[in-house]
Every structure is written in structure tokens, then in C-alpha cells.
Amino acid sequence: MEEAVLALQEMKSLGISPSVEIYNSIIHGFAKKGKFDDALFSLNEMEEISLTPDGETYDGLIQAYGNYKMYDEIGICVKKMESDGCLLDHVTYNLLIQEFSRGGLLKRMERVYQTLLSKRMDLQHSTLVAMLEAYAKFGLLEKMEKVYGRVLNSKTPLKDDLVRKLAGVYIENYMFTRLDDLGLDLSSKTSRTDLVWCLRLLSHACLLSRKGMDSIIGEMEVAKVSWNITVANIILLAYLKMKDFKHLRILLSELPTHRVKPDIVTVGILFDANRNGFDGTGALNSWRRMGFLAKTVEMNTDPLVLTAFGKGHFLRSCEEIYSSLEPKAREKKIWTYQSLIDLVFKQPRLRGVARSQD
Template sequence: MMEDALSMFQEMKIQDLKPSLDTYNPIICSLSGEGKFDDALHFLNEMKEFGLEPDTETYDGLIRAYGKFKMYDEMGMCVKQMELNGCFPDHVTYNILIQEYSRGGLLQRMQKVYHRMCSKRMRLQCQPETLAAMLDAYATFGMVEKMETFYRKLVNSRTRMDDDLIRKVAKVYIKSYMFSRLEDFGLELRSAFGATDIVWCLRLLSYACLLSRKGMDIIVQEMRHARGRWNVNFANIIMLAYVKMKDFKHLMILLAQLPIHGVKPDIVTIGIVLDANKIGFDDMGTIEKWRKMGYLNRVVEMKTDSLVLTAFGKGHFLKSCEEVYSSLDPENRERKTWTYDDLIALILKPIGSMKLQETKIVNS
């Protein structure tokens, strides 16, 4: 409500009430936060005319706003001006600088400020949000060693990592073929914050990527003892590993167990079965069974974690869905509510319908 705030501010001056630093700071912070830097700097100069010197809070608001609008050179100049005016950055200023530089991917500037902060013995005043931002930046650039250093710092601060950051770190391990590290990562997170779906996902993926049936069985047993609930994500991880191993026997067994576990297929599950049939699985009966159960009349959903697609790829069916869907007329694409049956008909016709007809004849 900046208009009301500025109106009240002018009323103060009309009433000969001298504005204080606590009056100017929120105005400068709010205006700069809206990108109105000329107006913010006008009030910065005006406060000096009243004999008020900007403090760290004044400059911190400007620095954060410059970062928000990716004005990184202005951030640096603001710090220099701050120091020239005898107002030296404190730990709050350094935390803001590191966070904004890391979000902008400016690693050298980020590291320089962090080392400067440490040299001033402010290491313990590095906020968890700052550590998370640095971890995110190193993960973005795939810098494993530095990523792990700041992951340790963040975990030691007892700060819970959000799932998106966990995924980002895990993707670095996957792309670096450090599959066994996923198991260690999952165990460390479980020790620090307890067993969650993302933790089970990491551990299952570790053994699935290593194509270790024994390892996956161990995780499944642990889940059972911990009373962890099955979901389609866990099932898809295991089935993708079976397909890669061409272990169609265990794939068939797990597909038969899905209803027992209360798991309904998503688009990845459908793709697993159809792709497996292209390499010798020869079981379109599962698709027909899902159709009779009403699963294929449901609206298409993707309930599989993005980490799984990073590890195993999208597969032929999913890629075909994307290609065909993108080739459709935009109006028809948005107007239709897509079901699994729609996609199967779109991708597999006429071959898919012929195979399903053959399956119906055999079953009858």
C-alpha cells in the first residue's frame, strides 16, 4: 500500500514531524523492492538532507532489491558506497549478497563474499538459507566436491532440506554415474530427518540404477518393516530396473501385485509395459486387464518422481506421446480431456489395437 504510505509520510512533514531512520528504511526498501530505484534513491538522498545517515538495514533493502532484479553490478556498487559512507557490511549484508549471487549463478562473486565473511570470523553467522543457496548453485553447475561440502554444512546446521533441493543434488549423482552415493545420501537424510518418500526413492533408485535385484529387495523389506506405504513411484523404479535387466519374470510378478499394494498405474507405468512388449515381454493382457478395471478411463497423470526419468530416461512410449501431442492442433489439444485409452489409441494404432484384439481372442 505504497500510495497510502507515501501520503502519510508527506502528512508527517506537513505537520513538522521529523522523519526518523525507521520511517525512511521501509519506504526505501518497499520502493526498491518494486523496482522503483529512482524513487528509492530520491528518499535516500532526502534522508541525508535531514541529517540522517543510512544504516545497514537501509543498504540491505537496496542490495536485496538489486538482486531480485538481477542488477548485480549495482549490488557491488551499493556495497562500495555503503563502505565509503562508513557503514560497513554486517553478517546480514553478507548473507544477502551470497544468496543473491548464488541465485544468479555468479559463483566467483558468491565465493569471494563467502571467503570474506569467513575471514571476518562470521562463519557461524552464515544462515541456513545461505548454505542452501550455495548448495543449490554448486549442484546447478555439477560441482560435486563443493556441493558435498555445503551439503554437510547444511545438514550439520540441522536444517531440513526441501525435496526440490534434494532432487537437484541427487540428479548430479545420477548424471555423474555415482549411483551408490544415492544410497548413502538417502541414509544420511533418514538419520537427520527421518524416512520420507524421497528418502525411499533415493535408496531404491540407487540399487535400481546398479541393476541390483538383491539391493532392491532389501529396501522393499525395510519399507515393509517400517510400514512404509507403496506408491506408483516405487513400483515404477523397480519395474524399470527389471525391464533394463530383461527380467520379465519378476516384472510380471510385480505387475500382478500392484492391485494388492493399492497401486494404480500412471502414464510411466503404462509406458513401461508397452515398451517392454517391444523388446520381448509379450504381455498386452495387463493393459486389457487395467482397461476392464477402469484404470485406463482415468485422466492421464504423472505421479512418478522426476528423478526416475533422469535415471532411466522417458522411454519410447512417453517420447512418442510428447511428439504426437505437440503435433496436434492447439485447439484440439486443449479442448480434449486425455485418458490413458486416448493416448494408447493415438500412439499404437493400428498395431496396438490389433494386438489387443489378438489378446481378447486368446483370453476368450
């Protein structure tokens, strides 16, 4: 910016009149760095030499204010824009909706949205996505569904993080069938990704529908999709919820066949099943023989699975005990599955469960 300002001063000294575009570059450069006093000084200087700011001048300021969460300043900027006789166009309205959406200012967002519609201006796809994300963030199901329908019709691709937020709202409202719909919608826009299979399988697992899960697994086999730990843990959690210990034991023994390596969620499922009367000694001994328990703890399961089923007793105990340790103790120790299990079952309330695994 220092060099840009020097170049501007040199232009003036040579008698060259700077253009609106040059001043816009200076103003936006200062604004992006959060130097709004300098940006506004340049804006005033621009007006003093009879250069009229345009929509792009103010749009850059609005976007920068949004990045710094200075929403009152956005309002002041819009008022100045109007007082200067610079009409707000569809670019500015879309930008305002996006910035208010990201800031969680839903009433302001909706007011600007209604103004844009009343003026029959174009609504950008990125604006719809920003609104969808805002409604999902606050769990506003009906409004989220309405905007999602428009996004779906627009053929706009959605990022995985946003899809997970939508799924989280459906889970929170026990609308598990919508997870399958969401997965199908996603697959129509992209390929059948791991997230697609996760959503569809999770839909039937949350409903404890064995037939539904088998149907999705059958589709995966036809599509020649390999299992991952997310798929395995979804099915294991459904079996645990149904207390179907027969199939739980079978699937645990078949993980190597599917070339799936367990993670901390799988370990948690095993110990939670033990609390409900399952004998997991065979699986635990098998893991010990394979050297799995000596490996560093990993969590490779899609977070949506824990959103749907909860963390379970074992994982909650791990978090509780880990957070109680001194910071140095956490950092120095290399956490293996065995060391974490030992730490958890050193607690008096869990020793009985630990002895049953010896």
C-alpha cells in the same frame, strides 16, 4: 506507498523529524515494488536532512536488487555503502552471497564468501543452503559435496526440491550409491518420507541390484510403509532393464494387491517391454477389464525416476506426437490412457507393435 509518502509529508509539516527507521520503510517499500528511482530519491532526501543510512537501509536495497536480478546495481550499492562509511557486517555479507548464489554468479558469490571467512564472520545456515543450490544447479559435484557436508553438520533441514537437485547431480555422474546415502541423511533430519524411500530404492535399482532392492522393500515392510506408484515403477524399470520379464509380469499382476494404481509411466514400461519381446497382452486386458484405460491420464511417479531411467520409447513418442498437435486439439480432448495409446499407435512406425497387442 502513496499513503506512506503522504504520512511522511504530514510528519514534516507538523515539524516532526522522521527517523532512520521511517525512511528505511519508505526506501524498502519503493524498492520491493521495483521503483528504484523513488527509493534512491528518498535515500538522497534522507541524507540531505543529515540522517545517516545504516546497514539495514542498504540491505533492503541489495535484497530488492537481487529480486529484480539487477546485480550491477548491487555492486554500486555496496560501493556507496562503503563510501558513506557504513561498514559491511555479517548480515550484509550473507545477503550478498545468497543473492549472487540465486543469480548464478558463482565467482562473485565465492569472492564474498572468502571475504566473510577471512573476516571470521558468522555464515548463516540459509547462506550455506543457497550456495549448495547454486552448485547443484550447475552440476559442480566437488563443490556441491563440500558445501553439502557443511550443511549436513549444521543440522539444517533441506527442502525436497533441493534434495532432488542433489540427487540429479549424483545420477548424472553415475554415483548411484550416493542416492542411498542421501536418503539416509534425509531420514536422520526428518521422518522416513516417500522421497527417502524413493532415493534409497532408486539407488539399488540403478545398480540393478536385486538384493539391494529386496533389502529396501524389507525395511519398508518392517516400517509398515505402503507402496505407491513410484516404488512400483522403480522396480518395474529395473526388471525391464534386466529383461527379467518373469518378475515384471508378476509385479504387474500384483499392483492391485499393493493397492497401487498404474500411471502413464507404468503404461510406458509395459509398451517398452513389448518392444523387447515381452507379451503384455494379459496386463493390458486386465487394465481394460478394470476400466483403467478409460481413465484420464495421470503422471504420479516421482520425477527422479525418469531422471534416472529416462523416459523410454513410449513416453518420448507421446510427447513428440502430442507436441505436434494443434493447440485446439490438445485443449478440447480429454486424454484417456486408451485415446493416448490409440494416438501413438496410429503412427506408421508403431503399427506393428500395436497389432501385437490386439
